[in-house]
Amino acid sequence: MPGNPLAAAEPWDLVADEYAEFAPAIMQPFSARALELAGLSADSQVIDVAAGTGMLSLLAAERVAQVQAIDFSDPMIRRLVAAAQAAGLTNIEAQVGDGQALPFDADRFGAGFSMFGLMFFPDRARGFAELFRVLSPGGTAVVSSWAPVVESPLMRMMFGAFAAADPSIHEPQPNVLSLENPDVFATEMREAGFAGLSIQRHTISLTFGSADEMWETMVRSSASMVLMRRNVGEEVWAERAALMRAYLADNYRPNRPLSTTAFLGIGHKPQP
Template sequence: MGSSDAAFAGSIPAIYEQYLGRLLFEPYAADLAARLGEMPKGRILEVAAGTGIVTRVMAKALPKNVEILATDLNQAMLDLAAKNLDAPNVTWRQTDAQTLPFDDESFDVVVCQFGVMFFPDKQAAYREALRVLKPGGLYLFNVWDRLDANQLSKVVSDVTGAAFPDDPPKFIERVPFGYFNHDTIRRALQDAGFGRIDIDVVEKISEAPSPLHPATGLTQGTPLRMEIEARGANRLEEITHKAEEALKARFGDGPIENRMSAIVVTAQR
């Protein structure tokens, strides 16, 4: 994975939040928060918090005496997240999930929404999560299922690949949809030292108001944008339009029903 695969800067965070937040991430944020149950107190560490979509849901769903420390590698994402949430029990900090600057056994739960796929050294991130968890603590995260089970994203991936046949951008299939094998995930967590590991496939349905909405979000609000611009400096709007037209052909030109599939993992120290 190249360094640009985890780069969310410039206008990307705002586009990501506006066009992809409700469409892709809010349904699964609610699922993760619900899995925390009636957590009465304690400390939660969120890694790869992005624009704070899960953070906002947890802050609303959990008691105010549950402390939430939300972190991300990209300060631009955290800056936008902090603007969208003002809660006394939530703090923000820029940090790398692979080298956490926190004490051993200092959190009850570690949460990560669609971030594990971006970690170059997943084993290091798993070991760090284990280290900062208290005995019996939970590591709760989700990753996308295979690309074929997420047709909206697949259409956009196919379009961008066809636009550059000699050097197709592979970000979508390589990173967000490249880490879905249950056995691989389970073995990596076991090797890191986790005990009980539960893996669920969770399907959700959301709606995009038009084909342009997801086309813009995926081509301009993710690191796919850098791959497109690297291959054709002035072709971003063209590729966005091609993605819009392909989505129209697949789903129609009105609101789009977006069927999604993700993998949710709960690992206990």
């Protein structure tokens, strides 16, 4: 999406450490579901595009022969490599690179993934085309994108907090031109060459022991919040953070489950 600040590496560079610590609570269940849908085997060769700090790569490496991970953020890749080493996983190769121009031969991987990454690409069509190119015939791709915020009580709670701190921030309305529209999702995958398409809705629920725990999990790993903090300065950020935390304290009941939903696009590269 042209003009989207999250299509650049810088905000992800800034949030890499916090993302590695806090984001798995939200992201790992979707990665686990994506791996189930791909039908992997012990000899599978896998590519993880826009891999971030490696949530899918680390899970996949425990069940496949080889994982190639690529992301445009060097700090994210360094965190991925460190996590793989700490876990004793020797079958992950990670590098900095562009998911719109993958540095791999065609027809190489039996499965390919992009978890909440390709959705931000400036040229989504190119991202889908590259993922299709590097898959071997018969290979499976699974790509995830968030459903509209209106379908996510978790995200609605957070946007309520944002608006409490800055009334100019409004809850995003559904974007019918993005991957949060299942018809667009399927069309873009089909145009890249994928067949046997299925766009599946997957919902998870999270609970937090306190409003402060919710704040830590949702905000410290958010690239958007890092950008806001940098743009407004520390003094204004401190004022806004206090207002957001107060909103959550007033509106979140400890251990209350809040759901969030994503779409998982599954497609296959046809056999010749």
